[in-house]
Amino acid sequence: MDHTAIHAQLFAFYDGELTGASRRAVEDHLLDCAECRALIAQWKHVTGALFQSPTVSPSDVFVQRVMRRIMTPRPRAFRLSHWLLQGGWLIPTAGLAVMLFVMIRGPLQQTVSIESLLLSDGHESSVLQQVLTGDGSSDDDVLGLLMEDAL
Amino acid sequence: MPMDERAAINELSLIQRILSGNRDAYAELVRAHQARTLRVCTALLGDAMSAEDAAQDTFFKAYQSLASFRGQSAFSTWLYRIAANHCLDLLRKRQRERTESWDALIEESGEQLHDLLVAPPDPQTVAANTELIQRALAHLTPEYRLILTLREVEGLSYQELAIALHCSLDAVKARLRRARQDLLERVRHFLGAGSV
Numbered sequence: 387m388d389h390t391a392i393h394a395q396l397f398a399f400y401d402g403e404l405t406g407a408s409r410r411a412v413e414d415h416l417l418d419c420a421e422c423r424a425l426i427a428q429w430k431h432v433t434g435a436l437f438q439s440p441t442v443s444p445s446d447v448f449v450q451r452v453m454r455r456i457m458t459p460r461p462r463a464f465r466l467s468h469w470l471l472q473g474g475w476l477i478p479t480a481g482l483a484v485m486l487f488v489m490i491r492g493p494l495q496q497t498v499s500i501e502s503l504l505l506s507d508g509h510e511s512s513v514l515q516q517v518l519t520g521d522g523s524s525d526d527d528v529l530g531l532l533m534e535d536a537l
Numbered sequence: 538m539p540m541d542e543r544a545a546i547n548e549l550s551l552i553q554r555i556l557s558g559n560r561d562a563y564a565e566l567v568r569a570h571q572a573r574t575l576r577v578c579t580a581l582l583g584d585a586m587s588a589e590d591a592a593q594d595t596f597f598k599a600y601q602s603l604a605s606f607r608g609q610s611a612f613s614t615w616l617y618r619i620a621a622n623h624c625l626d627l628l629r630k631r632q633r634e635r636t637e638s639w640d641a642l643i644e645e646s647g648e649q650l651h652d653l654l655v656a657p658p659d660p661q662t663v664a665a666n667t668e669l670i671q672r673a674l675a676h677l678t679p680e681y682r683l684i685l686t687l688r689e690v691e692g693l694s695y696q697e698l699a700i701a702l703h704c705s706l707d708a709v710k711a712r713l714r715r716a717r718q719d720l721l722e723r724v725r726h727f728l729g730a731g732s733v
């Protein structure tokens with residue numbers, strides 16, 4: 387095989403990926419070709435300088451740290467589907483419903499009582515007057531007057 | 538039965554034990570692969586602290602996806618893949634943050650790099666030039682650095698590289714050729730004539 391064909395296989399040879407006849411062909415070529423020999427030598431220099439295997443050893447607590455990490459339950463990420471299925475939405479929804487009920491019911495009650503007062507006549511008008519003018523000293527007084535009237 | 542095959546079977550049964558709820562058994566797997574995983578992370582990232590964290594993350598991620606390991610490759614190769622992906626992300630992040638140009642590196646430390654490259658490679662010279670080596674390697678693309686490290690430091694075969702890098706054999710050969718070409722072109726003027 388000529389230089390160009392071998393050149394393309396040179397690194398496969400260097401990497402130990404060639405076998406049999408192709409390996410022998412490169413070996414034979416290298417005996418005669420200074421350029422291919424130089425290239426391999428250059429690469430050995432470069433890789434020897436830049437890609438040395440580091441001499442490191444794991445710390446004594448390496449395994450412990452990994453194990454602690456896998457044993458620690460992770461805070462679960464929020465998932466809408468889980469939240470809906472597990473009924474997590476019930477509590478805030480119920481809370482919101484109660485809040486809305488209280489907000490709506492309060493003024494409604496007052497409106498109804500004022501309306502009923504306006505529609506009434508006789509003794510009630512004096513109660514109404516007291517309510518509208520703030521004459522009643524307290525809500526209890528107003529309630530007392532209304533109760534009295536009912537009786 | 539060959540030793541490797543027996544070890545692989547033992548490892549598979551260990552993994553089965555872990556998956557069936559014996560989480561403590563994972564420690565055995567970590568113990569068996571910690572040195573190799575830390576070594577590849579160190580070779581890729583350069584500094585010991587980042588490497589230890591990356592190796593920890595690798596084992597954590599491996600545990601999380603252990604059920605997907607089918608034993609079609611060696612567990613170590615599967616682990617290389619996780620470590621490689623994790624370190625690749627970190628290298629890409631570093632690359633975005635790198636400010637030094639290759640020309641600036643040559644201008645400032647060309648002589649030192651020349652001495653390193655022409656001297657017979659020995660561990661003492663390499664140890665004395667760790668910082669310079671890391672600065673030089675930071676100029677390779679993360680993909681080139683990864684494939685060269687897995688091949689030159691870890692000695693992975695093309696087949697193992699294909700598994701670890703999740704690509705075809707042809708892609709491995711092509712990427713390896715381009716990575717070597719790129720590196721040799723960068724340092725060619727230190728080495729004299731010759732090309733890939």
Ligand SMILES: [Zn+2]
Pocket residue numbers: 389390392393415419420421422423
């Ligand atoms: Zn030749």
